[in-house]
Amino acid sequence: MTRLAPLAVLCLTLLAGCGMVALPTMPSWVPLLGEGKPVRASGTTSKKPEALPNAPVPDRVSLNAPENVADRVIAVVNNDAITLGELQENVIAYRYENRQEQAPDEELASKFLNRLIEARLQLQEADREKITVEDSELAEELAERIKRVGAKSQEEFEGLIRAQGISMDAIKKRLKDSLRMSKVVRRKVALRISVTEVEIDRYFEANRPKLETGLGYHARHILIVPDGTTPEAWEAARPRAAEVRAQLVAGADFAELARQHSGDATAKDGGDLGTMKRGELAAEIEREVLALSPGELSLPYRSALGYHIFRLESNESLEGEALVRARQQIRDILYREKYEARHETWLKEIKQRAIIEVRLGSD
Secondary structure (H helix, E strand, O other), X not given: OOXXXXXXXXXXXXXXXXXXXXXXXXXXXXXXXXXXXEOOOOOOOOOOOXXXXXXXXXXXXXXXXXXXXXXXXXXXXXXXXXXHHXXXXXXXXXXXXXXXXXXXXXXXXXXXXXHHHHHHHHHHHHHHOXXXXXXXXXXXXXXXXXXXXXXOOHHHHHHHHHHOOOOHHHHHHHHHHHHHHHHHHHHHOHHHOOOOHHHHXXXXXXXXXXXXXXXXXXXXXXXXXXXXXXXXXXXXXXXXXXXXXXHHHOOOOXXXXXXXXXXXXXXXXXXXXXEEEOOOOOHHHHHHHHOOOOOOEOOOEEOOOOEEEEEEEEEOOOOHHHHHXXXXXXXXXXXXXXXXXXXXXXXXXHHHHOOEEEOOOOO
């Protein structure tokens, strides 16, 4: 397999940014590489590839090929060719970014070939839609990519990539394709999605416990421990707990009574449980605490340890800014779900209209 120098791989990988908007399930390390080449059929030029629309990609494809056949056509998408070299570059870039052997080359090749086919189909859609990229857009995006590489100027960047055998024209072509893909997906997918307030309300009510999981609360408690395990010991502990609560109701200092009477490790801290997230305490204990209003005392609550007296100090709720953040989170979730579903449907539609021939199979 052809090996690319680290800088070359980095340059190729950086070109993936905008194009990934067009393929939301594609990881950011998958570069959109290569230019479509017209397929020249041997014999008659009127014969189309013998392939079904949306042709399946083999489960295992081989990347083992000498460098002089890197231009070998491995798939044809509506008479637009994908070469073995493009596929090799994708797998190499993945290996370089991940620095570990997560899967055999053959498995990666199968996945990336399918993604290259999808990318080529989307570029063809951009052609049909007559989508263009202004020079100013390309210059702005190129400047951002140059910054990511760490080059101080475009001239320095050009020198770096030229040393790796990559032309600036190739970089600009690939980046332009990436921007065109973003635009066509925006037109065909993103702009056709909306999330209503009614949908947000419905999700909010159905998932309120989950949304509240990240909220915190602050509480104190006093634990009255029975002097033994007998029923008599438990009965004797109950009025002790009631007496401590009565003192608290009368205005006694909670922290001081906790230090005097609590059998919990928090006694030295005045019974302070600190600020906790929902789910950190046992469910039955948490229910007792969160049933209180801030500043309110609980009745003595019996657990396996003894009798607890809780006081809720503060409690975050889905109101105000927290509610605004939660609703924005819901909007993002629903939008992403709709986006992915709409994008998948659109890809299936354009695949069904296409003639796709896969020429690379198991060795």
